[in-house]
Amino acid sequence: IVIDNSVLKISKIHLWKVVSFLSVFDLSEKMSNQIRLRLLPSTRCLFDEPVQLKVAGLRSRQVVTIKATSTDEREVVFGSSATYRADDGGEVDLNRDPSLNGSYVGVQPMGLLQSLKADTLHKYFFKNKALKPHVVKFSVHEQEADGRILAEETNERFLMGDGVSRDPIKEGNIRGVLFTPPEGPFPAVLDLGTFMSEKRACLLANKGFLVLTIAVFSDRQNMKEIHLDPFKEAVDFLRHHPKVGPVGVGIISRSKGTDIALSLAAFVPGVEALVWINGTSASVGTPLYYKKQQILSPLMFDFSKVITTKSGANLIKYATDDPLEEKNKGSLVPIERAKSQFLFVAAEDDLNWDSKDYMDEMVERLKRCGKENFETVFYPGAGHLLEPPYGPFCSSALHGMLSFSVVWGGEPRAHAAAEIHLWKKIQEFFRTHLRHTGCLHTH
Structure with missing residues (x-):
C-alpha cells in the first residue's frame, strides 16, 4: 500500500481485511x-x-x-x-x-x-x-x-392546471376565490365549504368548470346566525359571468355547507344542479335568514349525547336533534320547492352525523311530492371527510364549529376507493345537468 509515496508493509491478514472492506464498500456503493x-x-x-x-x-x-x-x-x-x-x-x-x-x-x-x-x-x-x-x-x-x-x-x-386563472373576489358581500379555465364559455359551479378551502374548486376548474369557492363561515366567531343573501349574490355573480353558459349554476357542498346549498336550491332561482355530500336536511346549529326574515330555525345539538372515545376524540353522530320531531320541523329545508337536480352522497361510516338517514328522509319527501329530480350514491366503509382523491385519510381531527376533536369515521381503503369513484361521479353529474352547446370543454 502506497501512502504519500512511501511503501507501508502490512501482514497478509491485514491486507486481506483492507481489500475485503474496500470491495464490500465498493459493491454497496455500486448497488445503491x-x-x-x-x-x-x-x-x-x-x-x-x-x-x-x-x-x-x-x-x-x-x-x-x-x-x-x-x-x-x-x-x-x-x-x-x-x-x-x-x-x-x-x-x-x-x-x-x-x-x-x-x-x-x-x-x-x-x-x-x-x-x-x-x-x-x-x-x-x-x-x-x-x-x-x-x-x-x-x-x-x-x-x-x-x-x-x-x-x-x-x-x-x-392543484392548478395549465391555463387556469385564480382571482380573489371581493364584490358586494362576496368573499371568495374564482378559478377560470382558459377559453370558455363554461358551466359554473359554486363550491360551498364550511370554512375556506381552494382545493376542490381549483381541481374542478382543471376539468373545465368555472368555480367560485366561498365559505359558510368567514371565521370561527361569526356562528350565531347565517344570512342566505350573500350566497344568493354568489349565485347571481356566476349566472351573469361573461364566461358562463346560459344553463344555470351548480353547487357542491359537504357537511354544514349542505343546508346552505339546499336552501339556495329551495329559495333562490338559477340553481340547476346540486351535489350534497355527507350533510343534513335541516339548518344545523344556526338560524337561517333571508331578506331580513328568519326562514329556518336551528336544529340544535344535545351535548349530553357526545361520547368520548379511547383516542380522546369525541363521537358526535348521535348528538344532533331529530329534525322530524314536531318541535324541530321548522329547521327542515323545503327542498320539494327546488327545481334543481340533486346528487345525494352518503357514507355508511360517517360519524359526524347520520348522513344516510338524512338522505333517506329527503328522498322519501321528494317521492311523496312526486319528484324524480334526484339520484343517490351510498359508500359502505367510507367516513365523513369525502374529498378529491389521493389526499391523506383523516379519521379524527379538530371540529371547526365545536372546537374539540371528533372522529370522522371511515375504513382507509374503502374511503380511498369512494373518493376516486365520487370524484368522477361529480364531474359526470355536473356535465350532464349543466350542459349546453357552448360548453364542450371536457378536460
Whole structure:
C-alpha cells in the first residue's frame, strides 16, 4: 500500500481485511447507485392524478421499506411507510406488489399518499391553497442495519392546471376565490365549504368548470346566525359571468355547507344542479335568514349525547336533534320547492352525523311530492371527510364549529376507493345537468 509515496508493509491478514472492506464498500456503493426510484408517468402531476411508484436495481427478493413525507400548510409533518419484497429481478412495483407491513398492507398503489399521518393524534392535513403544490418526498430504505437511503424522489402534486386563472373576489358581500379555465364559455359551479378551502374548486376548474369557492363561515366567531343573501349574490355573480353558459349554476357542498346549498336550491332561482355530500336536511346549529326574515330555525345539538372515545376524540353522530320531531320541523329545508337536480352522497361510516338517514328522509319527501329530480350514491366503509382523491385519510381531527376533536369515521381503503369513484361521479353529474352547446370543454 502506497501512502504519500512511501511503501507501508502490512501482514497478509491485514491486507486481506483492507481489500475485503474496500470491495464490500465498493459493491454497496455500486448497488445503491444502481437502485432507481421512478414516479410514472412523471414526478409532476395534478393532485387528483395517480402516480406509479417503481423501484429497480435491488437484489433478488430484497426487502426494503419505502417512506413518504410531506409538510402541510401549518408546518405539520406527515409520514407513512410500507415494507416490500422485490421480485426475482430486483424490482418493486406498487401497482402490483403488496405491502407486507407498515402504514397499510396489501396492494394499494397510492397507499403511501393516502396513509400519511402526523406523529400527534387528531391532525388533518391542511392543503387548501391553490398556488403551491402538495410536495411529497419518497425514499427507499435498507430494511436491515441503519435503514440507510438507497434511492429517493420528489413528487410535486399541483392543484392548478395549465391555463387556469385564480382571482380573489371581493364584490358586494362576496368573499371568495374564482378559478377560470382558459377559453370558455363554461358551466359554473359554486363550491360551498364550511370554512375556506381552494382545493376542490381549483381541481374542478382543471376539468373545465368555472368555480367560485366561498365559505359558510368567514371565521370561527361569526356562528350565531347565517344570512342566505350573500350566497344568493354568489349565485347571481356566476349566472351573469361573461364566461358562463346560459344553463344555470351548480353547487357542491359537504357537511354544514349542505343546508346552505339546499336552501339556495329551495329559495333562490338559477340553481340547476346540486351535489350534497355527507350533510343534513335541516339548518344545523344556526338560524337561517333571508331578506331580513328568519326562514329556518336551528336544529340544535344535545351535548349530553357526545361520547368520548379511547383516542380522546369525541363521537358526535348521535348528538344532533331529530329534525322530524314536531318541535324541530321548522329547521327542515323545503327542498320539494327546488327545481334543481340533486346528487345525494352518503357514507355508511360517517360519524359526524347520520348522513344516510338524512338522505333517506329527503328522498322519501321528494317521492311523496312526486319528484324524480334526484339520484343517490351510498359508500359502505367510507367516513365523513369525502374529498378529491389521493389526499391523506383523516379519521379524527379538530371540529371547526365545536372546537374539540371528533372522529370522522371511515375504513382507509374503502374511503380511498369512494373518493376516486365520487370524484368522477361529480364531474359526470355536473356535465350532464349543466350542459349546453357552448360548453364542450371536457378536460
